[in-house]
Amino acid sequence: MTEIRQPTPRRGTNLPRMGDFNLTVILDAIRRTSGGLSRVELAQIVGLSPQTISNISRRLLDQHLIVEAGKEGTGPGKPRTILRLNPSGMYAIGVHLDPAVITFVVLDLVGDVVKHSRMATPAGSDPATVITTIADEIKILIQDSGVDPAKVAGLGVAVPGPIDLDEGSVVDPPLLQGWNRVRIREALAQATGMETLVDKDVTSAAVAETWAGGQSGTGSFIFMYMGTGIGCGIVLNDEVIRGTSGNAGEIGHIIVDPGGPQCDCGLRGCVKSSCIPVVVVAEAEAAGILDGNRNSTEGPDVQEYFARLCDAADAGDEKAIAILDRSAVLVGRAAAVVTNTLDVERVVFGGPFWGRMSKYFLQRVPGIIEENSAARRIHSIEVVGTGVGEDVGAIGAACLVLEHTLAPRAQRLLLEG
Amino acid sequence: MTEIRQPTPRRGTNLPRMGDFNLTVILDAIRRTSGGLSRVELAQIVGLSPQTISNISRRLLDQHLIVEAGKEGTGPGKPRTILRLNPSGMYAIGVHLDPAVITFVVLDLVGDVVKHSRMATPAGSDPATVITTIADEIKILIQDSGVDPAKVAGLGVAVPGPIDLDEGSVVDPPLLQGWNRVRIREALAQATGMETLVDKDVTSAAVAETWAGGQSGTGSFIFMYMGTGIGCGIVLNDEVIRGTSGNAGEIGHIIVDPGGPQCDCGLRGCVKSSCIPVVVVAEAEAAGILDGNRNSTEGPDVQEYFARLCDAADAGDEKAIAILDRSAVLVGRAAAVVTNTLDVERVVFGGPFWGRMSKYFLQRVPGIIEENSAARRIHSIEVVGTGVGEDVGAIGAACLVLEHTLAPRAQRLLLEG
């Protein structure tokens, strides 16, 4: 279908790369410890000598990425100087282009939202117009946020898959008509003048978790993104897995309900035909829990109806509870397939639909995953809901920039070609 | 179920680590180019300066890991000196502990088998006795091979999962009775005096592919291991994925046949209940292709019956062909689930049963994977059979040692705790 990808040869590394990498390692360690860290603690954690830590801290202080935040002394000896991230040391813009709604955020260095906005996705407009609209909104957003534009490191864009990572393009996503092979990266980079990164929404969500998710964003986990569709983001040993073309995490055709409804792939009971919100809502309608007047199968509508289903369940409607419970079981099975394949230590749930369903899912999914875990004799698998709210997509998009600039990715060490 | 794994903090790197890493990078580049490489070409490929390449080449020559192998000059100028791997620069021992048979190999640096042997797995013996037997056989093997023991870098052991990588133990595999939490790594290290590594057989097979598989062992791929069970090894960007506890690649409960037979997990049509060899053989018996006198469901027997089924198919028996064809479709679906989850560029098939089935699988699987690929608009997925023969398990086990010692793993750069 496309050109053959020649294997990227493995490259060497050199002194400057090493320096940069160690800098990001230290920043990462500071970032991941809520209370901040002293220089000695850092030396302990990252394994470098105290002198090196001192030097690197100085560089970080000079760049205003960290600040000295008080002292901490118990017992004799000079008290430790605590180093903490400087929230206003850097900012990133994130845009989530969803078929229904476009979300914008300005994120600071610690991952807090400084400013945010939304607009309905213009229906029927051609991509070029939409892109211009996005670029305009970004400019306004930066202005309104009062953030120094010089401190904005770049722009991240989360889009529904499939994508082509090399091209930075969206490749004909099911719900965005006319968006076939639109090179949104180039277009937005040009329109905004910012360095721009594009990634899939589910991958972005996983990155959001690593950056703004606290303890549950460390180590190896999958992020189950509950949106209009269901996908997963993958993080192994603190590094995001993107796949050859950036399309990792497509789990829509994992079969979870052998006796379930027919799917367009010809088989029965795939995730996308048995437990995504549209289907769940339809089931609820069929069961008479919701009135059947829904006039579209698109995002906002579905989300509203889904909320009503959850309301019914919250109010004690047995049938509603059963439907949600069953969808939790099915999604749990899909997650188990992935955890068994990758042997991760945690499953994090999130996404626009997560908030309402969390109660039912958290009751059911851990058991399903535990039962089905091939490694259950060796370690348990934690199941948690994300702390990052409904805007994970956009926040993750912004985190793409932070991750690219500041995360200690092994890739950063290697020389470029 | 067990202790909580605290997140490994990300560590820094330093000068010596960098040097070692670059050395492995260069060795890797040489290893992966069949004809050898000159110093200038190396500089080009790995991105280091010619001087550095010279220095590192000298170190490699001193260690006898590479040799200068002739010159190559077209046109004017000094001809290039070709650097090639020195096969006898290092050796590794590999053992594959299979429920039916134990395989031993001595491997040289280029991944060629120098010496190999096998024995039936002693049935009913306790693990300690088996381990002693293995250690003895290893000593004999090294002696017989005539290899300088000082050049043997270590011992790799491939075992059926699940395993506990931290402990280096086998955790109650279905077909090895009495092998629950047996710390085989320690035991064999002590008995042989060699540095010992333990890993799952499917992971080892994937490592074998990266080391001895040529072009198809590069980049990102999954290795579908067709043994008594079916599992997969995962390699992303030239690095093997092991998972938190070393148990990645468990795909036995992926559902591939919604209308299929009941599985012990309560659902229908899982891989392990619908397309592993035992099941296929049983189907063939039911269809009257094989006589039903099989007296065990264990390895050697199954393999023999499976071979007969293939014979029948080769001879043109339509029913036999249909059965193999169908199993190919099912396995293909499982592979597609994994390729969609990880977005890899290649699927490599192998394992003890592969040789006989390859013809039927290679006809069917590529189409199944292509059809089901979520990224088919972006890139195609190559499907190939491994060049590494029936002994992949043992060869892979030996490759674990080579990989651990000589592969440019990012992990190598990081300081230890």
Add this chain to the structure above:
DNA sequence: CTGCCGGATCTCGGTCACTGAATCCCCTAA
């Protein structure tokens, strides 16, 4: 046969990140 030329490789000094040892600094406790 000789000198010239181009390309590969090596030699030598320079740079820079990390490290070991020693020093400076700051606070607690007697």
Add this chain to the structure above:
DNA sequence: TTAGGGGATTCAGTGACCGAGATCCGGCAG
């Protein structure tokens, strides 16, 4: 007030990579 302990910094040292230039090794024209 003083001793002492631990944190952070300074200073010189190491070693890997890099730039410039020298050296080596053929082929080719004269």
